Amino acid sequence: MSQKTAKEQRKANAGNAQRSAALKKYGIAVVVVLAVVGLIAAIVMTRETAGSISDKTPDPTAGKADAAVVVRVYEDFQCPACAGVQPVVEDLIKEYGDRVKFIFNDFPLPQHKNATTAAVAAQCVFDQGKYVEYAGVLFSKQAEWELLSTEKAQDKLRGYAQDLGVDVNKFNECVADSATADRVTEDLEEGRTLGVNSTPSFFVGDKKVTETPFSASLKNEIDAALKAAQ
Amino acid sequence: MTHFARLLFDNPWTLFLIRVLNGGIFFLFGLGKAVQPHQQFYEVMKVYDILPQQFIPPVGSTLIYVDVIIGIFLFLGLFTRFSAWVVSGLLVFYMVIISQAVLRGIPLENCGCSGGYIELGTTPAQVLTRDLIMLASMLWFLFAKSRSALRLDAWVAGSDEDVLEITATEDEE
Numbered sequence: 001m002s003q004k005t006a007k008e009q010r011k012a013n014a015g016n017a018q019r020s021a022a023l024k025k026y027g028i029a030v031v032v033v034l035a036v037v038g039l040i041a042a043i044v045m046t047r048e049t050a051g052s053i054s055d056k057t058p059d060p061t062a063g064k065a066d067a068a069v070v071v072r073v074y075e076d077f078q079c080p081a082c083a084g085v086q087p088v089v090e091d092l093i094k095e096y097g098d099r100v101k102f103i104f105n106d107f108p109l110p111q112h113k114n115a116t117t118a119a120v121a122a123q124c125v126f127d128q129g130k131y132v133e134y135a136g137v138l139f140s141k142q143a144e145w146e147l148l149s150t151e152k153a154q155d156k157l158r159g160y161a162q163d164l165g166v167d168v169n170k171f172n173e174c175v176a177d178s179a180t181a182d183r184v185t186e187d188l189e190e191g192r193t194l195g196v197n198s199t200p201s202f203f204v205g206d207k208k209v210t211e212t213p214f215s216a217s218l219k220n221e222i223d224a225a226l227k228a229a230q
Numbered sequence: 231m232t233h234f235a236r237l238l239f240d241n242p243w244t245l246f247l248i249r250v251l252n253g254g255i256f257f258l259f260g261l262g263k264a265v266q267p268h269q270q271f272y273e274v275m276k277v278y279d280i281l282p283q284q285f286i287p288p289v290g291s292t293l294i295y296v297d298v299i300i301g302i303f304l305f306l307g308l309f310t311r312f313s314a315w316v317v318s319g320l321l322v323f324y325m326v327i328i329s330q331a332v333l334r335g336i337p338l339e340n341c342g343c344s345g346g347y348i349e350l351g352t353t354p355a356q357v358l359t360r361d362l363i364m365l366a367s368m369l370w371f372l373f374a375k376s377r378s379a380l381r382l383d384a385w386v387a388g389s390d391e392d393v394l395e396i397t398a399t400e401d402e403e
Contacts, residue, residue, distance in 0.1 A: 021386055029303070080337075197262075208266075212273065
């Protein structure tokens with residue numbers, strides 16, 4: 001009899017323990033969830049924005065140098081979607097170039113083996129003032145160089161630069177200089193800070209534009225930013 | 231199974247490592263997406279072409295927060311088995327989603343599989359291999375005879391856990 005009572009007592013204790021453990025566990029879960037929400041909010045609030053970020057080295061630009069509205073573009077020369085959107089970018093420069101500044105940043109994706117090589121070449125052409133034209137060539141002839149070995153791709157990229165009248169000796173020196181690759185890395189890190197994880201990525205002021213087609217969404221965002229800046 | 235293999239398979243510290251790695255990875259994948267505009271993840275989801283447009287925002291945001299919360303729960307060892315099952319289920323779900331896209335010839339420039347804080351695989355083949363390894367380790371975790379070390383669950387239960395175990399044994403008798 002007393003053995004049975006002791007067993008029942010232990011069962012009752014276990015029931016109480018179970019209830020108290022469950023309560024503690026749910027309490028901790030709520031605290032953990034709140035801490036995670038707080039962490040997310042803190043990251044979002046303290047992160048640099050596209051409007052506040054400052055470049056250590058100059059980036060290629062197009063349009064009005066002191067424009068109130070700035071569009072930042074993050075591209076990978078080997079990305080097919082970037083090649084597809086290049087005509088849209090060129091149209092936007094034509095239409096808004098007198099009111100908007102476009103800043104071009106490299107964001108070579110790791111799965112594209114010649115993307116960094118192309119970004120370095122484009123930086124060197126930028127040094128000689130023909131970035132936008134060269135970017136257009138790299139995108140339109142993407143199929144010609146994207147799958148080549150690095151050496152062969154470099155030859156092709158040099159050829160395109162030469163066709164645009166770029167000084168090849170300066171181009172070669174620039175490509176060999178590790179500081180040029182550092183400029184590409186700076187862009188890449190800057191993009192990551194802004195949360196870029198795919199290409200092409202666009203920011204109109206602080207706002208990331210993700211809606212496709214970009215031909216419509218970028219125009220809408222630029223128009224809204226111009227209106228707000230007036 | 232050899233004694234050594236059993237020792238390794240059921241070792242609480244091996245299970246701890248599996249739990250912390252898988253939980254940490256899920257947490258960071260989710261956090262990377264949570265701190266970005268969710269629209270970005272919705273655009274990636276659109277590419278998979280499996281959900282009607284109107285369901286993408288609610289499903290996308292839910293997936294992001296489930297990754298974060300379940301990841302941190304597994305990492306800390308809170309609701310450990312439940313979290314481990316959810317993580318395993320999500321891994322199967324993600325593998326099915328990526329596989330169907332590959333089989334349908336959908337080009338996945340960005341599969342939305344990582345998030346931004348850590349990059350573990352970029353091509354669909356790499357991501358599927360990664361998910362398969364993670365799933366195998368989670369099944370190991372779930373079917374091991376021991377429990378992982380340093381679980382918050384155990385800490386919360388404290389000495390109560392011993393009481394619960396004694397009672398469970400008595401019930402079996």
